[in-house]
Amino acid sequence: MTPCNAFYRVTSSVYTGTSAECGLTILASWKAIDNVTKTVEGKAWLSQKWKLCSPLTNDYDVLNLKQWVSELYVNLAMINYPYPANFLTPLPGNPVKELCKPMKNHTEDDLTLLGSVFKGLNVYFNYTGTSKCMDVLSSSAPTLGEKGWNYQSCTEMVMPMCSNGVKDIFEKQPWNFEENAKNCLATYGVQPSIYAIEKTYGGKNLNAASNIIFSNGLLDPWSSGGVLQDISKTVLAVVIPESAHHLDLRASHPKDPESVIKARKFYKNWIKKWIFHYQKHSTRDSNNSFVKQQIVLTI
Incomplete structure (x- = not known):
């Protein structure tokens, strides 16, 4: 199982990699x-x-505000695309860089620092300039349908997440399976099955599988739980340094990083090989079957 601190550690690296001062300010x-x-x-x-x-x-209310802002940082890291997009909300290209611009001095007094942080948050919740206020009682990603994901994480898709404020830019927040299970039962009436996915799909023990490409962008927090090394000659891992969440699966764009373009070519070439290999064997098997039928008829 993925270490609980991995997700927020990768999320944090997106901000500190953009600006160390931005990470310290957050x-x-x-x-x-x-x-x-x-x-x-x-x-x-x-x-x-x-x-x-x-x-x-x-x-x-204060706790809810901080949780909402934390979720915002996670979402922005996920959709840190090099061009304007509106996957979760309308955003400029390289939105993490834009959010970090006002966050230049983590040693400012509290009021000044929070003013700088708000200017950054404004990039996410009001880039279009049409939002009259910041609604922290609603989801920070209202178009995502995240309730379905929350239910999945309470059943078979259990993913431990914790932060400590030392190796990440978030408040200390431990992960406790028993506490998580109680919340799942209270919210959805279900109990999480912590090893369900591993039992169903084998976890990372995929030596018997074939024709799979696991692609992960290192700017995507979810890469923390991804397959980052080849399992076999036909179960392959593609690691894309400049890719946020599924950037490689979006339509091509003039501002796509070179690593994303190369990854797409890699997918295309391998899928062609798989199809060719299947068709070749399918034709051969079909011919063998025809020959066997002829023999039977002759006899």
Whole structure:
């Protein structure tokens, strides 16, 4: 099973790789939020400064805000495409770079730092300039249909995720299977089967499989649980350094990185080989069957 800290570690690398100061600013922002929202006045200030649709009134609201922002960072890392796109929400090309531009000094005082962070968040939730407020009570990816994914992660697609604020830019958040199982039961009435996928598909023990290409972009947080090395001569791994989430499966674009273009050519060549090999053997088997029928008829 994938280590629980892997997902957020890869997510963090997308930001720190873009700007070390950006990563440090995001990391510092969690404590800044806590400091500012200790008072009623602070909650009101942040609600106004960040243009929240629903003002912060208690500690639960603050926790929900931080979780929403964390999810935003994950989503933006996933869709960090080199050209404008609207997969989850309308965004400019290289959106992580755009988000990081205002986050230049992690040593700023709390109020100034949170002002800088908001300017960055604005790239995600209001790039078009049409959003009147930031709705942290809704999903940060409303077009994704994530409830289905949440249900899957509570049944057969169990993926441990944790963060520690040391090797990543997120708050410390442990992963506990028992606690996760309780939440799944309360929300969906189901219990997670932690090894279901491994039992069904064999995990990484795929020596008996064939004709599979596992492709992973290193800018995609999900690559943390991907197959990154060849399993056999016909179960292959393609690692794409410059690719975010399924960039290689999107339509071609003039700004596609060279590594993505090469990956697509690799897929095409191998799939052609598989089809040719299948058709060759299919024709041979068909001819053998015809010969056998002729022999039977002759006898």
